[in-house]
Amino acid sequence: MxxxxxxxxxxxxxxxxxxxxxxxxxxxxxxxxxxxxxxxxxxxxxxxxxxxxxxxxxxxxxxxxxAMFDARGMAAIDRDMLRAKADELDVLIRRLEAMRDGLRHAAACPAPSHMECPTFRRIVRAAASGALARGAGAVPRLPRTRSM
CATH class of the missing domain: 1.10.1660.10 (Multidrug-efflux Transporter Regulator; Chain: A; Domain 2)
Known part of the structure; x- marks a missing residue:
């Protein structure tokens, strides 16, 4: 070619x-x-x-x-950099899973108002404190049920 x-x-x-x-x-x-x-x-x-x-x-x-290419233009990927990015993705995945679970809970919550739901209020407090922006673990883990 x-x-x-x-x-x-x-x-x-x-x-x-x-x-x-x-x-x-x-x-x-x-x-x-x-x-x-x-x-x-x-x-x-x-x-x-x-x-x-x-x-x-x-x-x-x-x-x-x-930085993943050498002077000749050949791939020369640093494995430590790949591991570090994989670790970052793990944190992001955990945060996104927690957000997904929170959204599912809010959608299925039987409380008359979201603000009357203790779990939803914990999520709102976490968001207000900036904890959601800082990473995983900030959103309360929700129980997994079939109704969600």
Missing amino acids: GALDIATVARRAGIPASTLRYYEERGLIASIGRRGLKRVFAPGILERLALIVLGRQAGFSLDEIA
Whole structure:
């Protein structure tokens, strides 16, 4: 497969050409020249873009992703960085699960008003204290029942 122009790369990668230009400006990717006015890229760009997209989906910053490539542009991913991100995701998952459980409880709560529900009031107090923004464990764990 020969060089790919920017429109082809954008279409195949599902990424706008403007994002490709931005990634090039940030040093995440590099074109290998031009065909007329269009940038062209080596075929390996699609795999590199897939790694960048995967990194973004996992929550890595562009600077962190840039550090995952060596001087030759080969993937050189720090395993400690991956473990640290996995730990961050664990915290986020716990917080989201607690929020999900709170929403389900609020939706199914038999109290006449949410403000009359002791569990919902604990969630509101946690939010008011800023505990929800600080991380997992801030939302009271709710009992799992089939009615939720």
